[in-house]
Amino acid sequence: xxxxxxxxxxxxxxxxxxxxxxxxxxxxxxxxxxxxxxxxxxxxxxxxxxxxxxxxxxxxxxxxxxxxxxxxxxxxxxxxxxxxxxxxxxxxxxxxxxxxxxxxxxxxxxxxxxxxxxxxxxxxxxxxxxxxxxxxxxxxxxxxxxxxxxxxxxxxxxxxxxxxxxxxxxxxxxxxxxxxxxxxxxxxxxxxxxxxxxxxxxxxxxxxxxxxxxxxxxxxxxxxxxxxxxxxxxxxxxxxxxxxxxxxxxxxxxxxxxxxxxxxxxxxxxxxxxxxxxxxxxxxxxxxxxxxxxxxxxxxxxxxxxxxxxxxxxxxxxxxxxxxxxxxxxxxxxxxxxxxxxxxxxxxxxxxxxxxxxxxxxxxxxxxxxxxxxxxxxxxxxxxxxxxxxxxxxxxxxxxxxxxxxxxxxxxxxxxxxxxxxxxxxxxxxxxxxxxxxxxxxxxxxxxxxxxxxxxxxxxxxxxxxxxxxxxxxxxxxxxxxxxxxxxxxxxxxxxxxxxxxxx
Amino acid sequence: xxxxxxxxxxxxxxxxxxxxxxxxxxxxxxxxxxxxxxxxxxxxxxxxxxxxxxxxxxxxxxxxxxxxxxxxxxxxxxxxxxxxxxxxxxxxxxxxxxxxxxxxxxxxxxxxxxxxxxxxxxxxxxxxxxx
Numbered sequence: 001x002x003x004x005x006x007x008x009x010x011x012x013x014x015x016x017x018x019x020x021x022x023x024x025x026x027x028x029x030x031x032x033x034x035x036x037x038x039x040x041x042x043x044x045x046x047x048x049x050x051x052x053x054x055x056x057x058x059x060x061x062x063x064x065x066x067x068x069x070x071x072x073x074x075x076x077x078x079x080x081x082x083x084x085x086x087x088x089x090x091x092x093x094x095x096x097x098x099x100x101x102x103x104x105x106x107x108x109x110x111x112x113x114x115x116x117x118x119x120x121x122x123x124x125x126x127x128x129x130x131x132x133x134x135x136x137x138x139x140x141x142x143x144x145x146x147x148x149x150x151x152x153x154x155x156x157x158x159x160x161x162x163x164x165x166x167x168x169x170x171x172x173x174x175x176x177x178x179x180x181x182x183x184x185x186x187x188x189x190x191x192x193x194x195x196x197x198x199x200x201x202x203x204x205x206x207x208x209x210x211x212x213x214x215x216x217x218x219x220x221x222x223x224x225x226x227x228x229x230x231x232x233x234x235x236x237x238x239x240x241x242x243x244x245x246x247x248x249x250x251x252x253x254x255x256x257x258x259x260x261x262x263x264x265x266x267x268x269x270x271x272x273x274x275x276x277x278x279x280x281x282x283x284x285x286x287x288x289x290x291x292x293x294x295x296x297x298x299x300x301x302x303x304x305x306x307x308x309x310x311x312x313x314x315x316x317x318x319x320x321x322x323x324x325x326x327x328x329x330x331x332x333x334x335x336x337x338x339x340x341x342x343x344x345x346x347x348x349x350x351x352x353x354x355x356x357x358x359x360x361x362x363x364x365x366x367x368x369x370x371x372x373x374x375x376x377x378x379x380x381x382x383x384x385x386x387x388x389x390x391x392x393x394x395x396x397x398x399x400x401x402x403x404x405x406x407x408x409x410x411x412x413x414x415x416x417x418x419x420x421x422x423x424x425x426x427x428x429x430x431x432x433x434x435x436x437x438x439x440x441x442x443x444x445x446x447x448x449x450x451x452x453x454x455x456x457x458x459x460x461x462x463x464x465x466x467x468x469x470x471x472x473x474x475x476x477x478x479x480x481x482x483x484x485x486x487x488x489x490x491x492x493x494x495x496x497x498x499x500x501x502x503x504x
Numbered sequence: 505x506x507x508x509x510x511x512x513x514x515x516x517x518x519x520x521x522x523x524x525x526x527x528x529x530x531x532x533x534x535x536x537x538x539x540x541x542x543x544x545x546x547x548x549x550x551x552x553x554x555x556x557x558x559x560x561x562x563x564x565x566x567x568x569x570x571x572x573x574x575x576x577x578x579x580x581x582x583x584x585x586x587x588x589x590x591x592x593x594x595x596x597x598x599x600x601x602x603x604x605x606x607x608x609x610x611x612x613x614x615x616x617x618x619x620x621x622x623x624x625x626x627x628x629x630x631x632x633x634x635x
Contacts, residue, residue, distance in 0.1 A: 053604075164542045165597050191542075191597035221599045242544030243575070244536045244555070245598045251556050265541025302541040348594025348608035352545060359585065359613040395613070398581040399545045425539060425577050471540065471577075
């Protein structure tokens with residue numbers, strides 16, 4: 001692992017305003033209570049901006065604005081909604097580098113990733129949902145010669161969305177794009193660690209999204225997130241986060257009897273079969289990279305392939321290369337385009353990850369590389385990419401560390417690989433790597449996860465449904481099927497018969 | 505109880521201070537250990553009774569007078585470790601009540617010693633009668 005001493009080509013930090021406001025009914029509105037909180041960058045601890053510390057009264061205003069906007073937006077044609085989504089995508093594309101720098105300063109992730117992954121995915125996601133609603137059709141079924149059943153999809157109404165901090169704009173997009181495409185209006189609360197980028201995006205979108213269709217409430221979870229999740233004026237809640245808050249949100253939703261979708265993380269297995277090492281070729285090289293994908297986004301991804309399962313016969317050969325590749329990860333200033341791994345998103349994340357590295361050592365897991373903090377930039381939160389060898393019952397194999405920490409174990413055959421892979425509370429992602437054409441299908445089918453990457457990992461294209469099994473939640477984002485989570489079915493059952501039934 | 509039992513959860517003085525501060529504003533509190541993404545693997549602090557405890561939850565003990573809960577399937581993987589609730593500067597993203605103070609509770613863990621394992625405090629499964 002190399003630590004950059006003096007980043008040579010660090011890109012400029014974007015100019016931020018000193019203070020941002022809530023976005024309600026198409027206007028930038030100060031919080032009712034007049035309180036703000038400091039948003040600091042995990043890159044170096046510097047102040048980004050002051051953000052509104054909203055409370056229930058602000059949420060009330062936002063919900064009201066969304067309800068008002070829904071009277072119109074809920075009736076707009078797919079053509080019109082599609083056009084808005086395409087315009088959003090265009091503005092983001094035109095400002096891609098700027099938004100990537102904003103995202104990097106706010107979240108700490110390397111600019112290389114925000115430029116190549118986060119922002120292009122955001123653009124494409126809006127275009128995807130702009131496209132699918134133009135191609136969609138309802139249905140008409142003739143139940144008998146006189147009776148027709150029409151199925152029409154209607155938006156559920158006002159949606160509350162609670163967004164995580166690991167991909168602030170991309171996760172907001174995964175929720176905003178289908179909701180807007182479906183005809184819903186939104187009250188969205190970004191995470192309090194990363195509140196600014198969404199405000200900046202909507203400054204750029206001035207005049208494109210009709211007033212009140214998207215309302216942004218900033219603030220802390222217990223003060224702003226909770227009143228949003230509990231609000232009687234919302235018709236659905238979408239949440240990405242962890243299990244306890246997920247349960248609490250479902251509890252609130254049960255009180256209002258409204259639907260929820262949840263994405264709650266995982267502890268994803270990444271399985272490497274013996275055949276991958278049959279040749280030392282391009283594919284073997286791809287496999288090595290696939291194992292090192294645990295370090296993408298500093299490991300702060302719900303689908304981080306944090307459990308590496310390697311066939312025992314190839315362990316030495318494969319791990320030698322995996323460790324070598326991990327140690328070649330260039331840490332440094334996240335705004336340096338050459339930096340491969342940036343800062344953890346916050347101090348509490350940093351402390352939590354270190355506490356897991358500590359319990360891993362206590363449980364007897366062997367540190368193969370890394371194992372402690374890194375000092376990339378003064379004042380920031382950096383951790384060495386770390387690989388442990390241990391067994392699947394250890395806590396570092398069972399809990400989502402949400403950091404660049406990989407836990408490796410071996411298996412002797414496919415059955416054992418599947419058993420280890422499925423021995424987890426979660427079922428969001430999994431990876432399976434092999435040269436054997438037969439097992440490429442049969443084994444992934446046995447893995448209890450909503451997304452199994454086969455001979456690849458960490459690809460999130462629109463049009464491939466993404467969501468969890470088991471305690472990883474429910475709902476499928478990234479795909480047109482998400483539209484139905486934001487809609488209900490209206491059935492018109494029409495009789496063309498002139499004759500009465502004859503009962504009365 | 506005759507033999508001295510080993511507690512499963514403890515709290516650092518700094519975290520106890522924060523619990524008292526939060527409690528002064530919100531009244532009696534409860535904790536539920538989370539799992540999964542983002543702020544998962546962190547303890548969540550709520551007003552007592554705010555989070556609905558079910559048959560799938562286990563009471564590990566009390567810290568600073570607050571019940572500390574965890575889901576039973578998560579407990580399966582955690583039960584061999586002693587948990588200390590600590591606090592660190594930071595900004596979590598969840599509904600945990602200490603967040604507006606600019607601090608976040610976190611768990612520090614250690615393995616139980618063999619002699620401790622023999623005298624572990626029993627756990628309670630499901631809601632308490634006073635809930």
